[in-house]
Amino acid sequence: MASYRVSFKHSVEKDVRSIPRNDLSRIIRRIGALRQDPRPPGCEKLAGQERYRLRQGAYRILYSVQDDELTVWVVKVGHRKDIYR
Numbered sequence: 001m002a003s004y005r006v007s008f009k010h011s012v013e014k015d016v017r018s019i020p021r022n023d024l025s026r027i028i029r030r031i032g033a034l035r036q037d038p039r040p041p042g043c044e045k046l047a048g049q050e051r052y053r054l055r056q057g058a059y060r061i062l063y064s065v066q067d068d069e070l071t072v073w074v075v076k077v078g079h080r081k082d083i084y085r
Contacts, residue, residue: 006074051064061074
């Protein structure tokens with residue numbers, strides 16, 4: 001299977017500023033794993049959107065997958081209670 005390129009929306013930098021370092025390192029490892037499997041077990045496709053949600057502890061990673069370009073775009077990272085605001 002081909003490896004996907006992971007890109008981040010500019011606003012993700014702001015999202016991760018308030019996340020504690022140990023949680024952030026787990027989130028980054030989880031995002032890195034999307035290179036090999038952009039739809040891992042446990043990910044959920046969001047209804048009415050072409051995005052997916054992936055859990056990492058109390059945090060959620062929202063992303064989209066472009067299979068034709070082999071790209072994963074991370075669009076938001078946040079705490080589960082803040083992610084949909």
